[in-house]
Amino acid sequence: MQFYMPTELITGEHCVVENAAKLARYGKRCLIVTGGSAAARSGALQDAEEALRSQGISFTHYAGIEPNPTLASCQEGGRLAQEAGAEFVLGIGGGSPLDAAKAVSVFAANPGMTEEIFYSAKWDHAPLPIVLIGTTAGTGSEVTSVSVLTDSAGKKHSIHDRRVYAALAMGDARYTMTLPRAATLSTGIDAICHCIESYFSKKADPFSRLFSVQGVRLGLPVLRQVAEMGAEEQPTLQQREALYQASILGGMAINPTGTVFPHNVGYYLTEHYGIPHGFASATFLPELLKHVRQQAPELCERFYKACGTGEEELTALAKRVVPVRGIRLSEDEIRAALPRWENNGTVRNTVGTVTMEEIADMLRKEF
Amino acid sequence: MQFYMPTELITGEHCVVENAAKLARYGKRCLIVTGGSAAARSGALQDAEEALRSQGISFTHYAGIEPNPTLASCQEGGRLAQEAGAEFVLGIGGGSPLDAAKAVSVFAANPGMTEEIFYSAKWDHAPLPIVLIGTTAGTGSEVTSVSVLTDSAGKKHSIHDRRVYAALAMGDARYTMTLPRAATLSTGIDAICHCIESYFSKKADPFSRLFSVQGVRLGLPVLRQVAEMGAEEQPTLQQREALYQASILGGMAINPTGTVFPHNVGYYLTEHYGIPHGFASATFLPELLKHVRQQAPELCERFYKACGTGEEELTALAKRVVPVRGIRLSEDEIRAALPRWENNGTVRNTVGTVTMEEIADMLRKEF
Numbered sequence: 001m002q003f004y005m006p007t008e009l010i011t012g013e014h015c016v017v018e019n020a021a022k023l024a025r026y027g028k029r030c031l032i033v034t035g036g037s038a039a040a041r042s043g044a045l046q047d048a049e050e051a052l053r054s055q056g057i058s059f060t061h062y063a064g065i066e067p068n069p070t071l072a073s074c075q076e077g078g079r080l081a082q083e084a085g086a087e088f089v090l091g092i093g094g095g096s097p098l099d100a101a102k103a104v105s106v107f108a109a110n111p112g113m114t115e116e117i118f119y120s121a122k123w124d125h126a127p128l129p130i131v132l133i134g135t136t137a138g139t140g141s142e143v144t145s146v147s148v149l150t151d152s153a154g155k156k157h158s159i160h161d162r163r164v165y166a167a168l169a170m171g172d173a174r175y176t177m178t179l180p181r182a183a184t185l186s187t188g189i190d191a192i193c194h195c196i197e198s199y200f201s202k203k204a205d206p207f208s209r210l211f212s213v214q215g216v217r218l219g220l221p222v223l224r225q226v227a228e229m230g231a232e233e234q235p236t237l238q239q240r241e242a243l244y245q246a247s248i249l250g251g252m253a254i255n256p257t258g259t260v261f262p263h264n265v266g267y268y269l270t271e272h273y274g275i276p277h278g279f280a281s282a283t284f285l286p287e288l289l290k291h292v293r294q295q296a297p298e299l300c301e302r303f304y305k306a307c308g309t310g311e312e313e314l315t316a317l318a319k320r321v322v323p324v325r326g327i328r329l330s331e332d333e334i335r336a337a338l339p340r341w342e343n344n345g346t347v348r349n350t351v352g353t354v355t356m357e358e359i360a361d362m363l364r365k366e367f
Numbered sequence: 368m369q370f371y372m373p374t375e376l377i378t379g380e381h382c383v384v385e386n387a388a389k390l391a392r393y394g395k396r397c398l399i400v401t402g403g404s405a406a407a408r409s410g411a412l413q414d415a416e417e418a419l420r421s422q423g424i425s426f427t428h429y430a431g432i433e434p435n436p437t438l439a440s441c442q443e444g445g446r447l448a449q450e451a452g453a454e455f456v457l458g459i460g461g462g463s464p465l466d467a468a469k470a471v472s473v474f475a476a477n478p479g480m481t482e483e484i485f486y487s488a489k490w491d492h493a494p495l496p497i498v499l500i501g502t503t504a505g506t507g508s509e510v511t512s513v514s515v516l517t518d519s520a521g522k523k524h525s526i527h528d529r530r531v532y533a534a535l536a537m538g539d540a541r542y543t544m545t546l547p548r549a550a551t552l553s554t555g556i557d558a559i560c561h562c563i564e565s566y567f568s569k570k571a572d573p574f575s576r577l578f579s580v581q582g583v584r585l586g587l588p589v590l591r592q593v594a595e596m597g598a599e600e601q602p603t604l605q606q607r608e609a610l611y612q613a614s615i616l617g618g619m620a621i622n623p624t625g626t627v628f629p630h631n632v633g634y635y636l637t638e639h640y641g642i643p644h645g646f647a648s649a650t651f652l653p654e655l656l657k658h659v660r661q662q663a664p665e666l667c668e669r670f671y672k673a674c675g676t677g678e679e680e681l682t683a684l685a686k687r688v689v690p691v692r693g694i695r696l697s698e699d700e701i702r703a704a705l706p707r708w709e710n711n712g713t714v715r716n717t718v719g720t721v722t723m724e725e726i727a728d729m730l731r732k733e734f
């Protein structure tokens with residue numbers, strides 16, 4: 001059994017402003033890293049600025065993080081952090097800005113570092129301290145040592161490195177109240193996928209499974225309610241809070257295990273067809289459930305019993321939340337894509353054995 | 368919701384020797400801190416020495432930690448660490464040596480520090496890095512920022528300070544195989560008390576309660592089996608492993624919450640009558656269960672449902688494991704002791720309101 005998650009996590013209404021004094025630990029200047037407008041729309045940016053000002057911390061704001069952020073944007077952020085003399089990096093947003101903030105802090109401390117060295121993890125200097133404020137209930141990036149970035153060839157890669165754990169992470173479910181319905185569903189199902197994929201990783205242990213199960217127990221009933229809501233209806237703060245907690249539990253679960261094949265096969269859909277990350281992973285969730293039913297039936301049974309759910313319910317939910325796609329993959333395209341999953345660590349970590357034929361079959365079936 | 372537990376935790380058979388390389392992070396010389404003979408009897412000391420030698424780390428062994436360790440012993444350990452030029456402290460044992468190792472690391476970095484300054488937490492220098500190897504399944508000290516020490520007036524005090532979190536903690540249930548029956552029961556019920564007391568703390572949150580519930584679910588059935596064993600029978604490694612995991616979960620639970628009144632009232636029995644810590648706390652567990660049944664019935668219901676147990680079973684177990692005591696407390700003694708619990712933070716953190724009359728009544732009833 002292994003556990004290592006050194007981030008100080010604080011969640012709750014108004015936690016950012018109330019815990020402003022903690023920010024002073026990390027320095028007098030910071031670079032704020034966000035995407036386009038969600039950080040401000042959520043209210044998180046304003047709270048963060050108020051908290052920084054109350055501590056006399058000056059800041060520069062870099063709002064250049066796109067969805068599925070590129071390494072180039074992170075390099076640019078690193079350059080800005082350096083220029084501004086930032087002593088720490090404050091990421092605000094969903095998975096993209098938070099993952100990017102981690103990479104920005106690496107580049108800020110290692111000017112001129114190449115993409116190759118970044119991915120090799122042979123960094124000369126430790127990253128700047130990282131503070132993260134989550135505004136979606138999905139990624140769990142607040143509590144993981146994972147950063148998923150798109151390289152210069154357009155391919156999503158994740159790094160797992162304990163040096164990119166945030167020093168401090170704060171989450172206030174109020175910030176998720178402004179999420180549009182599709183984003184709530186996509187991030188929500190991402191959190192559920194984290195919990196489930198982690199549970200069925202070869203690296204899972206009693207601790208990680210504790211987080212997985214609790215994440216599903218908390219998040220699943222609420223996500224189902226949200227999926228069934230009319231277009232006009234909005235989740236309550238209490239529902240948002242449950243989804244947020246589930247996303248944190250999902251993050252805690254994947255730290256020691258990583259994800260398994262749905263995430264990695266899903267990357268392909270995001271890279272090539274722009275399908276949002278959560279929907280891309282959820283596309284292959286029913287396939288994972290079928291796989292583990294066949295290859296690890298007892299574990300499967302134990303999981304469903306602990307979570308109070310079953311394959312049918314999870315499959316139905318995944319199908320319900322993922323929007324209909326107008327995509328067709330040709331046999332040639334499938335054949336051309338397969339090599340990326342051979343000897344892929346994420347795919348190999350799935351319990352049982354995942355063959356390339358199995359992946360080809362699921363791509364044929366889904367598209 | 369708050370979570371902060373920066374210790375790297377590794378458990379499992381042979382984990383100390385297999386993870387020897389991690390020790391090299393903390394320096395080239397260390398002070399090993401243990402009690403009398405249990406560290407060697409358990410096999411942990413030999414494994415630790417092998418691991419240190421494999422990394423070329425030299426060590427000095429201080430075996431001067433008594434049960435319910437005094438601050439004086441920790442000061443002496445600090446002096447020895449300094450003399451030896453230790454760069455880190457490696458504690459091996461149950462709660463006493465582990466808690467003491469934390470204080471030794473503080474004194475080692477702050478020579479000549481007085482008792483008053485130690486308790487004030489106004490330390491000039493950060494403690495030396497701390498590595499802990501647990502040999503009992505009870506304290507959870509491996510993963511807590513708590514150190515309970517006996518001051519020069521003979522009173523047990525706990526400090527809670529994030530600087531005394533271990534950098535690395537390792538646990539191998541094999542080390543607990545040599546524990547005598549009484550120690551297994553006393554430490555085992557201590558772990559269960561940590562889980563339960565934490566659950567009924569005013570500071571409990573969904574995270575801490577997750578650990579509490581899982582600790583009880585894992586540990587309680589096994590502790591009951593052990594309590595019912597004949598004198599000749601020994602718990603299996605699998606049972607030992609479950610108890611060890613429960614103790615870690617108990618530690619994770621009490622980090623944000625602390626314990627509540629059974630622990631603190633129990634200190635009195637340990638100080639004045641030498642009753643082992645676990646038995647002393649368990650003496651007041653039935654009183655806590657009665658208190659929460661009356662003052663927080665819904666929470667109580669939720670707890671029993673989540674854990675799959677009830678007041679009757681827990682009360683019966685507590686009464687079964689605690690040995691018969693030949694102690695009588697006079698009314699005068701009870702009256703004289705009460706002031707220590709007025710305005711005591713631990714007592715006040717119990718859900719509901721604990722009055723001094725309630726404590727006096729439970730002391731009269733138990734003794």
